[in-house]
Amino acid sequence: MGTVASRLRAATLSLALITPAGIAHAQDAAYPQAHNGDGAVNNGYALSRWAEDWTEKADPAKRDDPLDRLKYIPLDDDGDIYLTLSGELRLRVNQTTNPNLREAEAQRQDINRVVGGADIHIGTHLRFYGEIAHGGISGRNLGVPAATLRNDVVIQQSFVEARTDIGEFDVGVRYGRQEFTEGPNLLASQRDNNTIRYTMNGWRFYARGSKLRFGAFDFRPTAYGDLGTGDDVDDPARRFSGATVGVMLPKTFLGNSNLAFDTFLWRRHNDVGAWGGRIGPATRWYLGGWLRGDVGRVNLDWSVNRQWGYYMTQDISAWQAFIAQTYRLGKSKTAPRVGVHFDYASGGGGYGNGKLRNAYSPFGNNIYYSYQLYLTPSNLRAVTPNVSFSPVKDVRVLAEYEFAWRDNVHDAVYRANGQPFAGTQNGTARKIAELARLQAVWTITPRLSFTGRYEHLKAGAALTDAGYKSSDFLAGWLSFRF
Secondary structure, eight states: OTTHHHHHOOOBOOOOSOOGGGHHHHHHHOOOTTBSSSOOEESSOOSSGGGEEOGGGGSGGGOOSGGGGGGOEEOSTTSSEEEEEEEEEEEEEEEESSGGGSSOOOEEEEEEEEEEEEEEEETTTEEEEEEEEEEEEEEESOOSOOTTTOEEEEEEEEEEEEEEEETTEEEEEEEEEEOOOOSOTTTBOOOTTSSSOOOEEEEEEEEEOSSEEEEEEEEEEEEOOSSSGGGOEEOTTEEEEEEEEEEEOOTTTTSSEEEEEEEEEEEEEEEEEEETTEEEEEEEEEEEEEEEEEETTEEEEEEEEEEEEEETTEEEEEEEEEEEEEEESSSSTTSOEEEEEEEEEOOOOTTSSSOBOOOOOSBOOGGGTOTTOOOOSSSEEEEEEEEEEOSSTTEEEEEEEEEEEOSOTTSOOBOTTSOBOTTGGGOOOOEEEEEEEEEEEEESSSSEEEEEEEEEEEEOHHHHTTTOOOEEEEEEEEEEEO
16 A cells, blocks of 8 residues: 555646557656656556556457447547546445434444546547546534535546657646646545545646656636536635656665655635635745655655645744655565654644744645544644555555644644634643554455545644544445446
8 A cells, every 4th residue: 555555645647648559658658657746557547537548458458348338439440539438326324323422322334436438539639638526415413515525427537638749758738627736635636535536626737757847837726616517616715836847866866765755835725714714815836856666665745835825814834744654574476565754833823822833734645644634634633543454455554653642732723624623722731632543455356446444533632622522534435447
């Protein structure tokens, strides 16, 4: 599972728009897929389905079953124009005791996800991608499900992409509704835990050589309704834009290594930001660095970012640091790994005057801390030893134990949606919780997998002093993709 499931990251990649005749040239000049900002995969499944390259299926000898025919459907005699179809069905059950960390009847969520996608490539320079999704939920003690859990039908993604070669660089622009993951997973994620994924609307530019890449973007997030396709609109209150420069470091850096380093400058504006019960405009800048890859048997995923700007009348001054590493105990890629990650997110000022020192992630992967969504990288210090191993073939197990504290005891404990646990700002205890997490993924076939997960959150004094309780989470989900 990489660095703690590589931060549960589906690595980023993109060899989009490649026809059979163009494969060799593109691979020779391409920035390494694992680090190019898209999460691309050759002949396999990616979180963003448009990031998959199935041109291998143009050869009938490499098709294993009838569904493989759907991955490469030629639309002209030369095969330069072709269609790739994709789909997913996910059935899931969640059980949570003491929902919202209050003593109450357990919540059960019975969730289904249905997704279908179509990817049309017109030569090597143009493509159109569209994806529709349905999310359903039933169960007990549900409250009012969000539109990302219950949605009759949504156009989840729809974009056009154009690209060309300029010298040794692959240059392109993607415009429309799309998933964006060009950055550390704890800052920018598809949020696959949701039934309907997190998407953005706007444009993204990229230029990639063999060792150097550049990206720029300007987006507004999708504001989902819960009915048909007409109520899913660009959010007029929020805007996210920025740029990234990435470089592949020399193989001799830190010895025998394969490392990438990105530096990024982002800007997030929100007309309806909320801290300390107040709502008002906020602009937050992010300047950061991200180092990840392998050094021998060690896998690194290190990122640090500085945040500044304003919230209403307060200046923002905040930091985040996510330092994760694992060590592979054998030569095999499936050998056991042991590791630890250290996470820091500054806090303070959410309930007072002076500077706002609460760090904030634009749309990060909060299940990294808790599938119950009870922690987020704001006013947080955490240490998490972990181990991953394969007890039998095709099964991977990840076990973690996390210790979490407040950075600033005069500020609240914050949950994944950025809202505080009411009353926690009035206490003085530092310890938030201890969390035990166990996950097993069984790859039954290349298309079918089962995931089981258990978590126990033992509430610390920062929560219990405000009346909050401990909680257990148990879930299982079956995923089929083609």
